[in-house]
Amino acid sequence: MFKKILIANRGEIAVRVIRACKELGIKACVVYSDIDSSSLHVRMADESYLIGSASPEDSYLNIPKIVKTAIDNSIDAVHPGYGFLSENNKFIEALEKAGIVFIGPNSDVVKLMGDKLEARKFINSLGIPIVPGTIEPTNDPEKVISISNEIGYPLIIKAAAGGGGKGMRIINSAAETANAIERAQSEALKAFNDDKMYIEKLIIDPRHIEVQVLSDKHGKHLHLFERECSIQRRHQKIIEEAPSKSISENLREKITQAAVSITSAANYVNAGTIEFLVDEKENYYFLEMNTRLQVEHPVTEAITGVDLVKEQIRIANGDKLTLRQENIKINGHAIECRINAEDPFNNFFPSIGKIGYFCVPSGPGVRVDYGIKPNSLVTLNYDPLITKVIVHATERSSAIQKMVTALKEFKLSGVITNLPVHLWILSNIKFLNAQYHINFLEDNFSPENVLNNDMDEEKIIASALLSVFLKEKKGELSPGKITVSNNNKWFVNE
Amino acid sequence: MSKYSVVVNELKMSVNLSDYSTYIINGINRSAFIDDLMNGVFLIRMGSATYEALIVEQNNNQLTLLIEGKYIFVNIKTELEELSEEILSHSKNKTHNIKIFSPMPGLIVQIDKNEGDSVNEGDKLFVLEAMKMENVVYSPVAGKIKNLFKIKGDSTDKNELIMVIE
Numbered sequence: 001m002f003k004k005i006l007i008a009n010r011g012e013i014a015v016r017v018i019r020a021c022k023e024l025g026i027k028a029c030v031v032y033s034d035i036d037s038s039s040l041h042v043r044m045a046d047e048s049y050l051i052g053s054a055s056p057e058d059s060y061l062n063i064p065k066i067v068k069t070a071i072d073n074s075i076d077a078v079h080p081g082y083g084f085l086s087e088n089n090k091f092i093e094a095l096e097k098a099g100i101v102f103i104g105p106n107s108d109v110v111k112l113m114g115d116k117l118e119a120r121k122f123i124n125s126l127g128i129p130i131v132p133g134t135i136e137p138t139n140d141p142e143k144v145i146s147i148s149n150e151i152g153y154p155l156i157i158k159a160a161a162g163g164g165g166k167g168m169r170i171i172n173s174a175a176e177t178a179n180a181i182e183r184a185q186s187e188a189l190k191a192f193n194d195d196k197m198y199i200e201k202l203i204i205d206p207r208h209i210e211v212q213v214l215s216d217k218h219g220k221h222l223h224l225f226e227r228e229c230s231i232q233r234r235h236q237k238i239i240e241e242a243p244s245k246s247i248s249e250n251l252r253e254k255i256t257q258a259a260v261s262i263t264s265a266a267n268y269v270n271a272g273t274i275e276f277l278v279d280e281k282e283n284y285y286f287l288e289m290n291t292r293l294q295v296e297h298p299v300t301e302a303i304t305g306v307d308l309v310k311e312q313i314r315i316a317n318g319d320k321l322t323l324r325q326e327n328i329k330i331n332g333h334a335i336e337c338r339i340n341a342e343d344p345f346n347n348f349f350p351s352i353g354k355i356g357y358f359c360v361p362s363g364p365g366v367r368v369d370y371g372i373k374p375n376s377l378v379t380l381n382y383d384p385l386i387t388k389v390i391v392h393a394t395e396r397s398s399a400i401q402k403m404v405t406a407l408k409e410f411k412l413s414g415v416i417t418n419l420p421v422h423l424w425i426l427s428n429i430k431f432l433n434a435q436y437h438i439n440f441l442e443d444n445f446s447p448e449n450v451l452n453n454d455m456d457e458e459k460i461i462a463s464a465l466l467s468v469f470l471k472e473k474k475g476e477l478s479p480g481k482i483t484v485s486n487n488n489k490w491f492v493n494e
Numbered sequence: 495m496s497k498y499s500v501v502v503n504e505l506k507m508s509v510n511l512s513d514y515s516t517y518i519i520n521g522i523n524r525s526a527f528i529d530d531l532m533n534g535v536f537l538i539r540m541g542s543a544t545y546e547a548l549i550v551e552q553n554n555n556q557l558t559l560l561i562e563g564k565y566i567f568v569n570i571k572t573e574l575e576e577l578s579e580e581i582l583s584h585s586k587n588k589t590h591n592i593k594i595f596s597p598m599p600g601l602i603v604q605i606d607k608n609e610g611d612s613v614n615e616g617d618k619l620f621v622l623e624a625m626k627m628e629n630v631v632y633s634p635v636a637g638k639i640k641n642l643f644k645i646k647g648d649s650t651d652k653n654e655l656i657m658v659i660e
Contacts (some may be wrong), residue, residue, distance in 0.1 A: 061569065357534055451565075460503065
């Protein structure tokens with residue numbers, strides 16, 4: 001087994017991987033940027049190496065620095081976490097060249113799945129449904145209009161190198177076509193330095209369902225069932241569940257089989273996720289494959305009892321998977337809420353500051369993954385995800401109740417988070433009935449709904465009395481060191 | 495005994511404090527005991543209920559609290575402060591100057607209005623990029639752009655003055 005693993009990441013996922021390393025008796029080493037010098041992942045690691053400034057390009061995204069650090073410190077294997085370099089085939093190649101194991105798949109499959117167009121072509125060749133559209137680069141308006149005659153509007157033009165909602169435009173009519181292509185292409189060129197485009201039919205109000213896969217180096221390919229991830233804002237998931245309560249047993253069978261046939265055909269190794277869009281009639285379409293650990297992996301861990309990070313490490317070490325498909329069962333229901341430092345009362349702008357008080361929920365079936373502590377800085381340099389709350393119960397309704405209870409216990413000052421947005425979603429009738437799709441939040445969210453959700457008069461009075469108490473004691477409310485703009489601080493009257 | 499005007503989540507009430515355990519809210523007596531547990535955590539005991547409130551943000555007369563997963567926004571003034579503000583607002587001439595501040599540090603990637611342009615409420619003013627996300631800032635009022643202090647490509651700190659609308 002490896003002696004030293006380097007974690008090329010930060011925040012809650014670095015902490016998650018450190019725990020797995022320690023449990024396996026492996027030294028957990030991390031890299032960090034100067035602004036992260038007192039971060040939780042640095043405090044917990046066995047060894048930590050400062051590699052650069054706060055700007056990701058100078059530290060967590062800097063391939064030469066990370067590879068050199070790994071070589072200099074006799075690192076056996078590197079775990080990339082998610083985001084940053086986790087799906088960068090050049091990083092993987094650089095490690096392979098240095099004789100260091102990458103805890104993940106080979107660079108060729110990462111490259112294949114990273115090119116959305118190549119991935120579509122590959123999946124199509126396996127006879128697995130892809131969203132109707134093109135499998136060749138397409139940017140000619142005339143051609144797009146002729147495609148629309150076959151599959152109908154609305155269409156969506158996407159960048160082959162795309163992700164995160166960039167380089168994408170919806171096309172509703174022939175008249176919009178040329179302009180939409182031009183804008184999407186220029187955005188793609190700017191964001192990815194690649195303006196290769198393709199066309200897909202826009203699936204109306206689909207659900208996002210994904211399958212967790214696990215493959216070893218000896219040709220064994222397993223799936224660990226699906227996750228439902230339709231609660232999203234701007235293509236970013238915020239609540240995930242396992243299993244999905246909105247799909248039939250028949251569809252579950254189809255997508256899990258499709259997932260395993262993809263990993264077999266690609267000779268895939270390590271953990272991965274295959275994402276599908278599912279429409280009202282249970283038609284399913286391959287969306288993309290993520291060749292890494294996902295943010296939402298804990299819900300799968302909860303219902304299957306499998307520690308995905310430890311499996312990743314064992315697989316990378318060359319061990320055979322001891323798990324057997326027939327023994328992997330769905331046990332109960334799990335939900336994850338992503339707590340982001342974003343202000344829901346101010347257009348979800350990032351809320352930055354120094355964490356003051358921090359007290360996480362606990363109790364049976366409650367797991368909290370976090371990368372912050374009191375005095376940690378939340379800055380604009382990194383992802384706003386600061387904590388994940390995961391609950392596990394025998395059935396969905398009790399999992400929801402458990403999550404509501406847990407979130408009400410959560411105490412965090414210094415930044416504003418989306419905590420009340422979660423509580424509002426968890427009380428929404430469409431969510432309770434598991435009848436939601438990826439546009440749920442866009443269609444239903446308003447700051448007023450969130451502000452007034454479950455607000456009783458006694459809490460209002462208690463708040464008023466506390467403010468009077470503070471004002472009376474101190475003459476005025478002493479300005480807090482860290483201030484976060486709330487709804488009305490956009491402008492002031494003079 | 496002091497008298498306060500308190501607005502909680504847009505709900506206005508007047509509160510008199512007679513001692514630290516008796517409060518008169520809109521004329522009704524309520525007894526409450528408040529414990530300061532340090533680090534911004536307070537216990538408010540009212541009857542059989544105890545609320546744990548965390549101060550998330552505190553600034554001049556504004557207070558943001560977290561109670562049971564919900565944010566509560568409080569604005570508090572003494573009667574005197576409220577009175578003086580009223581007098582001040584009456585003494586001013588009719589044209590209001592609205593200052594638009596940057597809500598966070600970032601890069602101004604687009605400005606949609608120039609000095610002298612008229613704007614309607616809800617019009618796009620400028621686009622701020624932070625954390626790799628583009629955020630659109632809309633006009634809170636109708637009026638005319640009196641001053642513009644930034645150009646496209648400028649970076650800005652939080653609460654920096656971007657423009658004035660009259």
